[in-house]
Amino acid sequence: MRSTDYDVIVVGAGFGGPVAAKRCAEAGLSTLMLERASTPGQKVISSCTIPFYGFLFGPRWIRDGEPPIERPISGIRNFFVRDGKVYKTDNSFRVPGPLAPRGAIGYTVYCRPFCTWLAERAVEAGAELRTSVTAVDVIREGNAVRGVVTDRGEELRCGIVIDAEGVQNLLARKAGIRGTYRPEAIELCLLYDFKMAKQDIDRVCGYQIEYYWAMPEEEMIAPLGQGSAVYIFPYRESIHMTIGRFLKAEEGVPQLAKLLDGYYEKFFQVDRWREMYAPRAELRARIWDTCPIYAGLYEDMRSMPTFGDGMLLIGDAAGLEAAAIADGVPSAWFSAEIAAETAIEAMRAGDTSASFLSRYDRGLRGHPLIPALISDTHRRDLARARLSGSEAEMRRRVNQGWGIRLLGHLALPVLRAVYREMRRDPRVLKGWLDMFNRYYRLYA
Amino acid sequence: MEEIRKHEDIPGVEWVPAPRPFISVDASRCTGCGDCLRVCLAGVFRLRDKKAEVAGLDRCMECASCLFICEAGAVDFNWPAQGTGYRSEWG
Numbered sequence: 001m002r003s004t005d006y007d008v009i010v011v012g013a014g015f016g017g018p019v020a021a022k023r024c025a026e027a028g029l030s031t032l033m034l035e036r037a038s039t040p041g042q043k044v045i046s047s048c049t050i051p052f053y054g055f056l057f058g059p060r061w062i063r064d065g066e067p068p069i070e071r072p073i074s075g076i077r078n079f080f081v082r083d084g085k086v087y088k089t090d091n092s093f094r095v096p097g098p099l100a101p102r103g104a105i106g107y108t109v110y111c112r113p114f115c116t117w118l119a120e121r122a123v124e125a126g127a128e129l130r131t132s133v134t135a136v137d138v139i140r141e142g143n144a145v146r147g148v149v150t151d152r153g154e155e156l157r158c159g160i161v162i163d164a165e166g167v168q169n170l171l172a173r174k175a176g177i178r179g180t181y182r183p184e185a186i187e188l189c190l191l192y193d194f195k196m197a198k199q200d201i202d203r204v205c206g207y208q209i210e211y212y213w214a215m216p217e218e219e220m221i222a223p224l225g226q227g228s229a230v231y232i233f234p235y236r237e238s239i240h241m242t243i244g245r246f247l248k249a250e251e252g253v254p255q256l257a258k259l260l261d262g263y264y265e266k267f268f269q270v271d272r273w274r275e276m277y278a279p280r281a282e283l284r285a286r287i288w289d290t291c292p293i294y295a296g297l298y299e300d301m302r303s304m305p306t307f308g309d310g311m312l313l314i315g316d317a318a319g320l321e322a323a324a325i326a327d328g329v330p331s332a333w334f335s336a337e338i339a340a341e342t343a344i345e346a347m348r349a350g351d352t353s354a355s356f357l358s359r360y361d362r363g364l365r366g367h368p369l370i371p372a373l374i375s376d377t378h379r380r381d382l383a384r385a386r387l388s389g390s391e392a393e394m395r396r397r398v399n400q401g402w403g404i405r406l407l408g409h410l411a412l413p414v415l416r417a418v419y420r421e422m423r424r425d426p427r428v429l430k431g432w433l434d435m436f437n438r439y440y441r442l443y444a
Numbered sequence: 445m446e447e448i449r450k451h452e453d454i455p456g457v458e459w460v461p462a463p464r465p466f467i468s469v470d471a472s473r474c475t476g477c478g479d480c481l482r483v484c485l486a487g488v489f490r491l492r493d494k495k496a497e498v499a500g501l502d503r504c505m506e507c508a509s510c511l512f513i514c515e516a517g518a519v520d521f522n523w524p525a526q527g528t529g530y531r532s533e534w535g
Contacts, residue, residue, distance in 0.1 A: 038460075038527035043506065045535035111535040132527025151525040168508040170522070183512045188483065193456060193534040238534075247513050253479045256509075260485070285456020285534035288485050290507045 006032045006158040007347050009148055010127075011135045011171055013040040014111075016315035016332030017164035018118035018127075019059050023340035024162075025126035029347055032156065033119065033127050034148070036134040041115025044166075045289035046329075047191055047233050047242040048114075049073050049106040049209060053369060054330030055439075056432055057417045059337060061121060063435045068113040070235040072443055074100035074207040076402045078229075080395060081214040085271045090395065092404035094208065101207035102440045106327075108235050135165075138175045138311070143354075145175050145310035159352050160310055160343045164336065167292050167316040177308040178319075183253075185295040189244035190260045190288045194281035198237045204276045205234045212267065213398055215391055220266040222246070222259075228382055230267050232277075236443065239281065243267070244291070292321035292328070296374030306361050309354040312339040320364070320374060331370050338363040368420055372413035451503055456534045459502060462524035467510065469496045473518035480519060483509040505530050 007029035010021040017033055018040070024031040037043040055063050075094025079086045095103040123129050135148040139155055147157035148171070165171050167186070172178040211229040214220045221230055222245040233240040243263045245256060267273060295301045296319065306318040314320070315332030342360040346352045364370050378401045385394040399405050421428045449459045467488065469480075476494035486503035489496045489510065496518070506529055511521035523529070 036523050036527065037531060039531070041535070042531040042533070043529070043535075045505075045532070110533070112533050134523045134525060136522065151523070168511065168521070181512060186509070186512045188485070188507065188509050190485065191535075247483050247509055253482050253513060256483050257485045257487075283455060285532060286454050287457055287532050287535060288505055288507060289535070290509055290512065 006030045006156065008032070008160050008162060008343050009034065009135075009156060009158040010162045010164055011148065012036075012164035012166060012317075013119040013122075013129060013131075014044045014115055014164060014166060014315070014332070015118065015329045016336040017162070018115070018122040019333050019336035020162045020164065020314060020340045020343075021127040022059075022061070022122040022125045023337060024343055025122065027340075027344045029344065031127040032158070033122060033129045034133045034135050034150070035119070035129065035131045038132045039112065039116060040119040040129075040131065041112035044111035044115055045191060045287050046111055046291075047189065047231055047240045048109050048111060048329070049233055049327065050109060050329045051106045051327055052104060053414055053417065054333055055107070055435060057369065057421060058330060058333035060431070062118075062333070063431060065121070066438065066442055067109070067117050069107040069109055069439055069442055071108050072101040072104035072207055072440060073106045073108060073209055073234070074104055075209075077205075077208045077210050078398050078402055079210060079212045079272060080391070081212055081218060081220060081270055082391075084266075084269050088395065090399055090403045091208065092399065093402060093406050102436050104207075104436065104439070107439060108233050108240070110235070135171055138171060140175070143309050144352075145308060159347050160312060162339050162343060163311060163313045163317045164315055164332070165317045167290055169317055172311075172313055172317055175308055175311055177311060177313065178304045181292055181295055181319075182298065182301065183248035184246060185292055185298055185301060186247045186290050187244040187293045188247055188256055188260075188288060188290050189242045190264070191240060191242040191286070192264070192283060193285040193287070194239050194241065194277075195284045196237065196239055196277075196281045200280045201234050201237070201239065204280070205232065205239070207234065209233050211398075211402055212270065213394060215389075215394060218266070220263055220270070222263070223249070223251075228379065230263070238284065239277070246293075247290070292316055292319065294380055295319050295321050297377060297380060302374075306364060307354065307357045309357075310352045312342060312357060312360050314339045318364075320370060331373055334367055334370055335364060338367070368416040369413045372409075376409060378409065449502060454503060457505070457530055457532045459530050460528040462501065462528040463526065465498060465501060466522045466524045466529070467498055467501060467504070468520045469498060470518045470520060471495045471497070473516045475516050475518075477516075479513045479515070480510040483513045
């Protein structure tokens with residue numbers, strides 16, 4: 001058995017891991033990234049529209065770089081379906097015409113090229129990347145984590161383990177830091193990827209993501225409030241489509257394969273799909289994964305630790321999902337940067353104890369966006385619309401969550417983040433504008 | 445040369461067979477409730493003598509739904525070793 005020493009070992013090269021690894025390596029820490037897939041991002045599944053605030057307030061090098069984005073997104077179109085027909089549309093949340101799609105509310109990405117790009121930047125900064133290696137356990141001394149054990153039987157010792165493993169949380173459980181997510185807070189998403197010609201996408205959905213809503217009796221989506229809509233995300237020359245369902249809800253544990261296939265079957269009969277998409281879209285992939293949802297709304301989950309002696313958890317591994325719009329990437333980036341700063345300070349101070357690392361948790365709680373993102377309730381509140389049995393109530397709730405009234409609860413945290421960045425460096429404004437322009441050029 | 449498997453019903457995904465099973469059910473804990481069968485889209489589990497067991501991991505997408513759902517804590521979920529298991533360019 002070989003024994004190796006690093007200052008920091010980052011477990012997982014998904015969206016968060018490389019951000020933490022790059023910062024640690026730049027600060028001169030010897031940093032190892034372990035990735036269980038043979039290529040970063042090949043085991044990451046998302047219907048990924050990364051929201052603008054991830055790029056604006058996340059790592060500066062992503063903002064100033066040329067990441068492999070697929071398509072800028074400049075708005076949300078909500079379609080309401082009854083009897084297999086779209087009967088109403090709410091597209092009130094969108095960037096005003098002349099500014100779109102340069103002014104984007106987010107960007108769609110494929111996980112494999114994007115995570116690979118992130119990991120390459122971390123390696124350039126001096127981090128070591130080992131792929132096809134899984135951390136199967138932690139090395140413990142008393143309560144302290146002192147490294148990881150790999151699936152090859154190696155014991156790799158380090159000062160701090162940064163756990164970016166994702167929602168499954170196997171390592172944090174082994175370390176005794178966190179329990180498993182409860183099934184009521186986990187959505188299983190079945191995702192379809194279709195090839196489609198760019199000009200067809202430009203014409204059919206352009207730069208807007210599409211959400212399809214229906215009352216429960218339509219049997220097209222999970223009962224409202226449980227992952228809810230059918231989503232279509234436009235990519236450069238493809239579309240991603242996803243339907244999700246809680247693993248467990250009040251109704252018990254459903255036969256998920258049958259249920260999700262049934263939802264798709266219903267949706268493929270909706271007039272807009274049949275007329276606009278079906279003749280032009282060619283199925284390329286059918287994949288699924290679990291994602292955390294509403295975890296921040298359960299007291300027992302919110303109170304689970306985000307760190308332990310010698311170990312920091314980031315992103316989904318730390319319960320930092322985004323109940324607001326179900327995208328955990330920004331929180332993974334924010335938490336990765338805070339974790340890296342904490343690790344750097346800890347290694348300099350020679351103190352990796354839980355009491356020293358507790359400043360990480362304070363950093364998360366003091367962040368202008370993270371607490372707001374994990375505690376947002378409007379998505380869950382859609383369940384009330386289901387109980388009310390009123391379509392008008394459903395449309396009102398959808399408008400609150402994905403229409404113009406979204407600004408009501410997103411604006412304040414975003415403005416707080418803008419204020420913080422501007423106070424640090426007023427030139428940040430130019431960086432943001434440059435980013436929107438550069439990203440648009442990358443796409444076009 | 446690694447062995448790659450595909451399934452027609454799951455396009456866009458490849459599997460490299462794992463060197464050893466990475467999910468198992470502890471029969472002494474399993475209550476036979478069948479929840480793991482209900483949530484698994486890959487048909488990994490089957491019931492035999494009122495206990496769940498792993499029927500085959502060849503379609504497993506490592507989502508861990510079985511781990512999340514098992515109240516009895518009978519499902520032992522691990523990652524397939526050494527870069528094996530599923531992979532996709534389209535996630």
